[in-house]
Amino acid sequence: MKNLALTIFLIVIVTSCSTQNHSQKDAVTNYYKAFDSGKFNKIKEVIHDSLTIVSGDYVMPFNKNNFYEFYTWDSVFKPSYEVIELTKNGDEIIATIAQKNLRNAYLKNNPLKLKVKISFTAGKITKLEELDYIDVNWDTWNQRKDSLVSFIQTKHSKLDGFVNDMTMKGAINYLKAIELYRKQ
Template identity: 70%
Template sequence: MKNTILILFLIGVFNSCNNQKINHNEAVTTYYKAFDSGEFNKIKEVIHDSVTLISGDFIMPFDKNTFYEFYTWDSIFEPSYEVIELIEDNDDVIATISQKNIRNAFLKNNPLKLNVKISFVSGKITKIEELDYIDVNWDTWSQRKDSLVSMVKINHPELDGFVNDMTMKGAVNYLQAMELYDNRD
């Protein structure tokens, strides 16, 4: 009888270890490391079935399939993410993130540092809301973006709309527009 109880106890311990959920800070760290290393399957492990990204007035709802499209858009710009700080706030995490990529470099704000609020449902990331940016030169950002958009409208209308097209095609068009801008006479 003692052996049976001991075996059942050990089985219970092993099962509980295998079913442990990662904490919110670990989920956030996994999310950004997976973006950084290009491992979408790891991202899928920590995001909920629906995820909403909020950036200013833009609210972008995704399911796991459409989130993959956003992930591919982001990956075209060869991003590098660093989690600078994580602060748990009830069921949310406030994270300070540093993001380097080709687009931010073109817009003369590389790295881009920001604070985000990450919300969870059933232990999975369900919402990422940009709170504020740290030391971003919005004048330079806007001037570079506006010059790029104007140049494209006049000289390469086939690429027009790239700024708000968050698909892989939109990202490829964005890269092409930046290259054309940098190589203009």
């Protein structure tokens, strides 16, 4: 009887650990699929009440309501996400992601590939930390961005500030700036 109880206990432990690993990977996959398909309600299902995105020196804390603003900013650029690889690293997932969008195309780095460390609380995504960019040509990226910003500052100052405006209006202005720059 003792052996049966011990065996059942071990099976429950192994199964729950396996389920947790699988559900974390599912949460990450569903997060990027929801971004890709434009389904914010699906994103809300896999993120915690608070979510932090870390990109270099920028730390952006969100709750579900103000994360919607970031989501709408991203959606203006008509993104497409592909999960290339998911690796379990302790209690976190390391994801390799490819992101295509109109902004990255203009900046000549499309798709933009990066590694992201994803942390969880109670099975929900709480933090996305960009670890490394893969084969990004930062010289081209910065030259294109700087040329665009300089052009807008001198020729269309009403759009100035678009590059740091992470709202839907900022993204729309970013696309307007690209269009104006291309027409010059």
